[in-house]
Amino acid sequence: MARLVAMQPRQASPWASSSSPLLPSSLSEFNGAALSISLQKRRRTWQPKGALQVTASSAKKILIMGGTRFIGVFLSRLLVKEGHQVTLFTRGKAPITQQLPGESDQDYDDFKSKILHLKGDRKDFEFVKTSLAAEGFDVIYDINGREAVEVEPILDALPKLEQFIYCSSAGVYLKSDLLPHFETDAVDPKSRHKGKLETESLLDSRGVNWTSIRPVYIYGPLNYNPVEEWFFHRLKAGRPIPVPNSGVQITQLGHVKDLARAFVTVLGNSKASKQVYNISGSKYVTFDGLARACAKAAGFPEPEIVHFNPKEFDFGKKKAFPFRDQHFFASTEKAQRELGWAPEFGLVEGLADSYNLDFGRGTFRKPADFTTDDMILGKSLVLQS
Amino acid sequence: MAAAVTIAAPTLPSLHSSSCSLPPLTHRSLSFVAFTSPTITKLSSHRSPRRFPSAPSTSAFSIKAAAAAADKKRVLVVNANSGGHAVIGFYFAQQLLSSGHEVTVLTVGDESSDKMKKPPFTRFSELVSAGGKTVWGNPAQVGDIVGTAKFDVVLDNNGKDLDTVKPVADWAKSAGVEQFLYISSAGIYKPLDEIPHVEGDLVKDDASHVSVEKYMAGLSFSSWAVFRPQYMIGSGNNKDCEEWFFDRIVRDRPVPIPGSGMQLTNISHVRDLSSMLSLAVENSAAANGKIFNCVSDRAVTFDGLAKLCARAAGRELKIIHYDPKAVGIDAKKAFPFRNMHFYAEPRAAKEILGWTGTTNLPEDLKERFDEYVKIGRDKKPMQFDIDDKILESLKVAVTV
Numbered sequence: 001m002a003r004l005v006a007m008q009p010r011q012a013s014p015w016a017s018s019s020s021p022l023l024p025s026s027l028s029e030f031n032g033a034a035l036s037i038s039l040q041k042r043r044r045t046w047q048p049k050g051a052l053q054v055t056a057s058s059a060k061k062i063l064i065m066g067g068t069r070f071i072g073v074f075l076s077r078l079l080v081k082e083g084h085q086v087t088l089f090t091r092g093k094a095p096i097t098q099q100l101p102g103e104s105d106q107d108y109d110d111f112k113s114k115i116l117h118l119k120g121d122r123k124d125f126e127f128v129k130t131s132l133a134a135e136g137f138d139v140i141y142d143i144n145g146r147e148a149v150e151v152e153p154i155l156d157a158l159p160k161l162e163q164f165i166y167c168s169s170a171g172v173y174l175k176s177d178l179l180p181h182f183e184t185d186a187v188d189p190k191s192r193h194k195g196k197l198e199t200e201s202l203l204d205s206r207g208v209n210w211t212s213i214r215p216v217y218i219y220g221p222l223n224y225n226p227v228e229e230w231f232f233h234r235l236k237a238g239r240p241i242p243v244p245n246s247g248v249q250i251t252q253l254g255h256v257k258d259l260a261r262a263f264v265t266v267l268g269n270s271k272a273s274k275q276v277y278n279i280s281g282s283k284y285v286t287f288d289g290l291a292r293a294c295a296k297a298a299g300f301p302e303p304e305i306v307h308f309n310p311k312e313f314d315f316g317k318k319k320a321f322p323f324r325d326q327h328f329f330a331s332t333e334k335a336q337r338e339l340g341w342a343p344e345f346g347l348v349e350g351l352a353d354s355y356n357l358d359f360g361r362g363t364f365r366k367p368a369d370f371t372t373d374d375m376i377l378g379k380s381l382v383l384q385s
Numbered sequence: 386m387a388a389a390v391t392i393a394a395p396t397l398p399s400l401h402s403s404s405c406s407l408p409p410l411t412h413r414s415l416s417f418v419a420f421t422s423p424t425i426t427k428l429s430s431h432r433s434p435r436r437f438p439s440a441p442s443t444s445a446f447s448i449k450a451a452a453a454a455a456d457k458k459r460v461l462v463v464n465a466n467s468g469g470h471a472v473i474g475f476y477f478a479q480q481l482l483s484s485g486h487e488v489t490v491l492t493v494g495d496e497s498s499d500k501m502k503k504p505p506f507t508r509f510s511e512l513v514s515a516g517g518k519t520v521w522g523n524p525a526q527v528g529d530i531v532g533t534a535k536f537d538v539v540l541d542n543n544g545k546d547l548d549t550v551k552p553v554a555d556w557a558k559s560a561g562v563e564q565f566l567y568i569s570s571a572g573i574y575k576p577l578d579e580i581p582h583v584e585g586d587l588v589k590d591d592a593s594h595v596s597v598e599k600y601m602a603g604l605s606f607s608s609w610a611v612f613r614p615q616y617m618i619g620s621g622n623n624k625d626c627e628e629w630f631f632d633r634i635v636r637d638r639p640v641p642i643p644g645s646g647m648q649l650t651n652i653s654h655v656r657d658l659s660s661m662l663s664l665a666v667e668n669s670a671a672a673n674g675k676i677f678n679c680v681s682d683r684a685v686t687f688d689g690l691a692k693l694c695a696r697a698a699g700r701e702l703k704i705i706h707y708d709p710k711a712v713g714i715d716a717k718k719a720f721p722f723r724n725m726h727f728y729a730e731p732r733a734a735k736e737i738l739g740w741t742g743t744t745n746l747p748e749d750l751k752e753r754f755d756e757y758v759k760i761g762r763d764k765k766p767m768q769f770d771i772d773d774k775i776l777e778s779l780k781v782a783v784t785v
Contacts, residue, residue: 177689289578
């Protein structure tokens with residue numbers, strides 16, 4: 001059964017102590033069927049004022065660029081369950097399908113039997129153009145595109161494309177002292193993510209029916225970016241958590257399953273045409289607070305946190321901390337108001353989901369590397385002695 | 386202290402205000418007409434792209450078409466005579482009056498008190514010119530003060546605890562007031578690792594405002610609502626906010642900021658608070674039983690606010706960060722905001738009332754600075770004893 005948490009009703013007992021979110025003692029699982037059903041239930045029961053009805057999508061021929069690593073793994077399952085014909089475009093380096101932890105054999109076999117694969121390198125633009133033109137797709141989900149040039153052959157191949165749904169990034173926003181970021185905020189043409197911006201511009205200039213999703217930090221089982229994994233390694237090793245500077249920097253995590261649901265919500269939704277949406281968790285969290293939340297989610301005692309001044313170290317190419325050292329969070333109000341989407345995972349619940357399905361089972365993407373930690377701790381030990 | 390009440394006319398109780406005699410009914414109707422405006426698109430919906438500060442005029446309120454006679458409300462505002470919240474009642478009264486409602490403001494204490502020599506009280510004549518009534522007294526005797534005057538809506542913008550608000554709430558209930566609104570505080574939220582404070586989040590068990598909120602809820606008003614504000618700026622403010630930064634910036638003094646300067650807070654223009662309250666009055670059914678974070682929808686860091694103030698003043702800025710404990714001073718006395726993340730978002734107001742904010746700090750602070758200079762505060766001689774103590778301990782030289 002999907003470990004989905006029902007939205008807390010607002011205003012019910014506003015002064016009562018809320019119980020801490022139940023941490024699943026049994027292993028939670030992601031089951032596409034249950035997720036899809038409750039997704040439909042949500043559509044039926046929650047009609048935000050003024051929002052257009054989400055049109056029930058007839059079965060589409062969908063191509064996902066990528067789809068075998070993280071977001072796409074969850075998104076593809078939702079789409080297949082909804083009855084769409086889903087193809088994954090990958091080089092085939094990773095297995096096309098893998099059974100998710102907690103996924104029943106039946107569900108996995110069903111998914112495996114339906115998902116299609118188009119093998120190729122998306123940087124081979126000629127191949128992209130000819131293969132996509134030959135197939136003809138109704139909808140593109142571009143989950144792994146970084147540069148605008150990568151998108152051109154797709155658009156060239158599919159003049160009748162109904163919708164291009166792009167995974168952009170909240171990293172495009174210009175750093176500001178006024179937060180949260182709204183979709184109307186200034187973007188930074190010099191940012192590391194400028195390729196995403198250029199892609200959004202290209203889509204708009206080509207007159208395509210596009211939708212762009214800007215996630216903040218994504219987390220959840222199978223995360224290949226060491227976000228929660230970074231904390232879990234240290235917690236498991238009983239090590240202190242090194243946090244740069246004050247630890248009051250505020251960041252924001254969004255669960256991959258909530259993100260996948262958002263991607264499905266915009267499919268065939270005329271309201272989403274040529275719109276950008278920030279998609280992430282409902283609340284933001286400090287660096288120190290995130291360390292504590294990871295511990296709570298995974299059942300570890302409250303961690304020791306060591307603050308360090310990054311300027312005092314030369315870490316070389318290694319990252320001493322997984323987040324950008326600044327406030328970074330975005331409002332998801334637009335998506336909630338216009339699409340009727342809302343994040344279902346609270347932070348601790350979401351981290352527990354990730355832990356129970358991934359790290360807690362002994363799986364992780366990057367092995368522990370405490371080199372930078374030891375540099376920091378070594379120095380702080382010296383200062384204390 | 387009993388308020389002086391003069392019952393003038395036998396039929397209509399008149400609320401005597403020594404500042405100016407009550408305009409006769411016909412005159413008020415004329416003022417009513419004068420304030421009637423064609424339906425102007427709610428200012429707040431002009432959400433200009435936030436990319437550049439292109440704000441609507443800061444003096445513009447959410448002006449709606451004049452209330453039809455049937456929708457006209459008789460509103461009583463019980464207002465504190467000092468403090469960070471005092472200005473809310475003034476803007477709210479102005480906005481209601483411009484929308485054609487009847488407003489009486491009961492300010493705590495005596496009209497002759499020294500406290501009335503500070504804004505917004507110095508501008509209360511504007512309320513009277515607009516057709517409002519201003520009276521003074523002890524809210525515990527509100528029934529005596531207003532006599533048989535009837536009210537549809539009461540806003541308590543005064544009491545922090547049940548002892549102070551209970552008499553007002555009880556009277557309102559017995560007098561048949563339909564809607565009771567209370568200005569509480571976002572300060573009652575329990576500080577947590579996750580931000581922002583959202584309506585429904587845990588509050589501190591011992592916060593005095595909480596007992597008021599609970600009590601109100603139990604009185605079965607046709608409509609009741611609680612508003613939890615943070616800090617605000619705006620002409621007529623009773624308590625310093627941005628002025629604290631301007632004072633230092635115009636005198637080329639360093640701005641001492643405790644901690645990292647990354648602490649987030651919410652600084653709203655009071656017109657946003659006022660517009661939220663007005664929406665609650667106009668949508669009393671939707672607002673019933675709700676808690677609203679009465680704030681703008683953006684946070685700013687301490688450092689960020691200092692930068693915006695300097696930009697508004699067109700001056701250089703030097704920020705000094707310090708550890709209050711190390712220096713041995715009480716941060717509460719040294720700095721105008723609580724030394725921690727303190728950030729609530731107005732999610733309920735947006736969702737339930739369709740409220741939108743218009744606070745635009747870069748633009749609003751420019752206006753605030755203009756007024757700061759106009760009243761000559763930039764030239765006023767000032768002492769900065771606590772600042773000096775901080776700078777001394779950090780061995781920072783101040784060239785004056």
